[in-house]
Amino acid sequence: VRTQDGIVAVAERGGSWNAIDDLFAEAPRETGARYQPEEVEFLAPVVPTVILGMAHNGSHADRAAPPQAFHKSARSLAGPGDAIPFDEGAGRTVVEAEVGIVIGRRARHLTKENALDAVLGYTVCNDVSAADQSPLDSFWTQTKNGKNYSPIGPWIVTDLDASSLPIELRVNGERIATASTADLARGIREVLVYLTRWLELGPGDIVMTGCPGTMASVVPGDRVEAEVGGIGVLANTIS
């Protein structure tokens, strides 16, 4: 969070937000400073080295295809409240409400048994896409990397069972779609086993788990709210 003391890592304890020394420590130590939520600005809760998104993972039918993941540039990171510039020449801008896995430690070759040991917690993600570019670029580099195309937040919830969380997308206050992480083709463990077969993940990395239909085309001025039950609401506007 941004405070009058600068940018500080905090942990919520009974309504108070207490400064901690190290978000990724086994047992973060409180440094003494305490904040009320209304006096701080919530930022992207981590600065990832790697942001990955799961493709075609939104419904059980997607199990027919092998798993696949795409990169989103770490420079496309955004936080709660950040405006997402509409890219005039790129065609449709699509927002997608998803659950994000926040990685807590270096991880390679995870197994189903130990996959959750690598997870610090979960946050809300909006996987913004220049959707009309996807058919033009098989790597989706043109699709996934625009300015502020990867909002995450407003915080990380640890000690959460993410296997069946409700997801809702709202645009300008109107409910567009609701779903559940139980709808995903591949759940958290399976996603992490797949990814860490092919690359290393580490502290602060984000995996957007896929969009179970919670998507919408948006235009400048739209206010987008992605809500995940048990985590919170991530709100951004299109500018």
Add this chain to the structure above:
Amino acid sequence: VRTQDGIVAVAERGGSWNAIDDLFAEAPRETGARYQPEEVEFLAPVVPTVILGMAHNGSHADRAAPPQAFHKSARSLAGPGDAIPFDEGAGRTVVEAEVGIVIGRRARHLTKENALDAVLGYTVCNDVSAADQSPLDSFWTQTKNGKNYSPIGPWIVTDLDASSLPIELRVNGERIATASTADLARGIREVLVYLTRWLELGPGDIVMTGCPGTMASVVPGDRVEAEVGGIGVLANTIS
């Protein structure tokens, strides 16, 4: 470079390697410490936020297709001398000698006229690939992100015209292929205009410009040397 004083940014001046305060400053200041090359270990010369590779950019015939780029994970970064683990279950491991653009400042929407203003200099890259994975994963996430799959170095040469540099790949001392950056379908300016249309680049980012045939399949024990005339030799072993 790694020195007895820790990791230090240095600039070469007449055979001496002089510590500097900020690699990305307009005019880096020397801090006073000086090193001889034999007393330091050359590391990857930058720690990129974003590593991109140009696909199908190795010959003029590739102009028939639109430009495309793929991400390589920043966690796949490696330096001179680092061993590249052979991935037993992944099929062929292929190395590719390429010129890497090192970005010096934040850049979006570059034009042909100002594109080179964003360039700090050039380094040698080895774009390592699990080549047999490419047909299995259209995003090339399985192909491009293995441990130490992105060696760069041994240094950055600034004030270089990179439009016609010789590139050579050697394996176990044997010359495998030679080519030139003049063979690339799209040169430095055109690549940067394309990329910054779709995403932001910034200090330390690396763009691997594409492989003009300077590639080889390798096996454990192979010693790979990628040489670019005017820059130097990047050597790594397969382990």
